[in-house]
Amino acid sequence: VKRLKEAQIAVVGLGLMGGSLAGALRGRCRSVIGVARRAETVKIARARGLIDRGAIDLERGVYQADLVVLATPVRVILHQLTEIGTFLSTGCLLMDLGSTKTQIVAQMEQLPDHIQPLGGHPMCGKNVSGIAAADPALYQSCAFVLTPLARTSEAAMGLARAMVEAIGAHPLLLNSRRHDRLAATTSHLPYLLACALVGAMRKETAADSAARVVAASGFHDTSRLAASDVTMMLDILSTNREAVLKAMAICEAQLHNLAHLVQSGDEERLRATLTDIQKYRRELY
Amino acid sequence: VKRLKEAQIAVVGLGLMGGSLAGALRGRCRSVIGVARRAETVKIARARGLIDRGAIDLERGVYQADLVVLATPVRVILHQLTEIGTFLSTGCLLMDLGSTKTQIVAQMEQLPDHIQPLGGHPMCGKNVSGIAAADPALYQSCAFVLTPLARTSEAAMGLARAMVEAIGAHPLLLNSRRHDRLAATTSHLPYLLACALVGAMRKETAADSAARVVAASGFHDTSRLAASDVTMMLDILSTNREAVLKAMAICEAQLHNLAHLVQSGDEERLRATLTDIQKYRRELY
Numbered sequence: 001v002k003r004l005k006e007a008q009i010a011v012v013g014l015g016l017m018g019g020s021l022a023g024a025l026r027g028r029c030r031s032v033i034g035v036a037r038r039a040e041t042v043k044i045a046r047a048r049g050l051i052d053r054g055a056i057d058l059e060r061g062v063y064q065a066d067l068v069v070l071a072t073p074v075r076v077i078l079h080q081l082t083e084i085g086t087f088l089s090t091g092c093l094l095m096d097l098g099s100t101k102t103q104i105v106a107q108m109e110q111l112p113d114h115i116q117p118l119g120g121h122p123m124c125g126k127n128v129s130g131i132a133a134a135d136p137a138l139y140q141s142c143a144f145v146l147t148p149l150a151r152t153s154e155a156a157m158g159l160a161r162a163m164v165e166a167i168g169a170h171p172l173l174l175n176s177r178r179h180d181r182l183a184a185t186t187s188h189l190p191y192l193l194a195c196a197l198v199g200a201m202r203k204e205t206a207a208d209s210a211a212r213v214v215a216a217s218g219f220h221d222t223s224r225l226a227a228s229d230v231t232m233m234l235d236i237l238s239t240n241r242e243a244v245l246k247a248m249a250i251c252e253a254q255l256h257n258l259a260h261l262v263q264s265g266d267e268e269r270l271r272a273t274l275t276d277i278q279k280y281r282r283e284l285y
Numbered sequence: 286v287k288r289l290k291e292a293q294i295a296v297v298g299l300g301l302m303g304g305s306l307a308g309a310l311r312g313r314c315r316s317v318i319g320v321a322r323r324a325e326t327v328k329i330a331r332a333r334g335l336i337d338r339g340a341i342d343l344e345r346g347v348y349q350a351d352l353v354v355l356a357t358p359v360r361v362i363l364h365q366l367t368e369i370g371t372f373l374s375t376g377c378l379l380m381d382l383g384s385t386k387t388q389i390v391a392q393m394e395q396l397p398d399h400i401q402p403l404g405g406h407p408m409c410g411k412n413v414s415g416i417a418a419a420d421p422a423l424y425q426s427c428a429f430v431l432t433p434l435a436r437t438s439e440a441a442m443g444l445a446r447a448m449v450e451a452i453g454a455h456p457l458l459l460n461s462r463r464h465d466r467l468a469a470t471t472s473h474l475p476y477l478l479a480c481a482l483v484g485a486m487r488k489e490t491a492a493d494s495a496a497r498v499v500a501a502s503g504f505h506d507t508s509r510l511a512a513s514d515v516t517m518m519l520d521i522l523s524t525n526r527e528a529v530l531k532a533m534a535i536c537e538a539q540l541h542n543l544a545h546l547v548q549s550g551d552e553e554r555l556r557a558t559l560t561d562i563q564k565y566r567r568e569l570y
Contacts, residue, residue, distance in 0.1 A: 123499055125501065143499065143501075145499065172495065174495055174499075181490075190482060192544075193478050193540070195539070195543060195559060197536060198562045199536075200539050202562075203535055208467060210457065211471060213408070214408055214457075214459075214464070215471040215569070218410075219471045220570060222507055222510060225503050227563055227567050241547060245544060247485060248540065252540060254482075255481040255536075257484075258477050258533075262522050267519060267523065274480060277480045278515055280483055281479075282512050284508075285512075
């Protein structure tokens, strides 16, 4: 394992997350190689100065890399993990940016012994996707979850921490199950609530042209996640099904209780419940 | 009914909405009188230049006003409507900014004949409340719902439109039931979803200190409304109960369907459903 300054880094997948990571790392390591399926994407990444060199072939792109970061959707990562092992040099640190970690870390366990695997998930993003939206400042001040395996060496962890700090983020060590459970409640559930809200609005008010005018900033913010990339979200939901369903059940119970209190007219209890929630939300931010 | 330029306007309630309205109207009419319960609030409004004069007594504040705007919480408005009738001059236009309209408009029907009543609800706001947050630019470019009564004269409507346009907003005529049904889905439901989300997070992750770090911008935005003022929201929920419960039931069915699709693993249907919702949300904004 090399030091960051001397490391050749390959970023696989040049969308918003990968393109931004490449741009943030460029100049802080020996070189950044960007790997994308389409030559056009590599061309844009080069033109924007986000990478030193590009490749459209995974094997060529990661050749002799000291650190490889998979920045593709979760199920693409799961597939790439089955084929990338033989392409990597001894001691190579192999990370990913996938939004769920349990299945990815389980798959990483199967990698050949000469590779140092480490799960990762930066807690940042944007409403937009693709290389056009890439921004080297994206990771500034964000929490970057790292989910080490038992086999991940201290030296590999050191390089990963150096990378996280180089892009302005804070490393946060979690095991993969704990990450996925927290993400189900704080990220995947909000997405599904936003979808349910938009679905309800369409059903209840679609025939009324005034609905769009009446929908103010509250609706805008609460429904924002419903515009997320569907392929990315399907990968997340299908690889974190159990935790997502549990979070949904807990939320449905909360909603049911609120509906019961609104219906019953028991204002004292409704006020107490809403005030508790308000306090908790205000303490969070 | 006078023209706006010659009108003496009383704004009752100097919180975020009333204070901002007073500030936006000052200089565009003969004078703006601010009415608040506490002398301290009136003092701040005067010091900030939001009003010409102040009063802490409702009768004195609205004396000889050509236009009175009630900018208090919904149930305070309902109460004020029972006592304000005798204080107002003949032809006075009496409006309100309440977030629900059906009960307010029904109460306005009971006003003495010499008053011109008109329901109103500007579709704007802020996360913060109180006179300190008042901002004369708050109403710029927002939709301002007007819910006229059968008895509201054309001349009164003309003055109301002039006021709405003077503060930079666009008038939108709706009947009170239609407004309340739309608001239930686009505003009151999002509030309750945000509360259910925060309640679920507290229940599922309260013991885990990493939850706050993992919660990223998606959770922040989806949960934002849970920090709303509880007294204001209780007034809204209790005066729009039927429409709110209907919107909640529709949303619960949407959520239930999403949970079913996630659980079943029927990815084709889940993708189709999420893609429809995504398209609808992207067309909205």
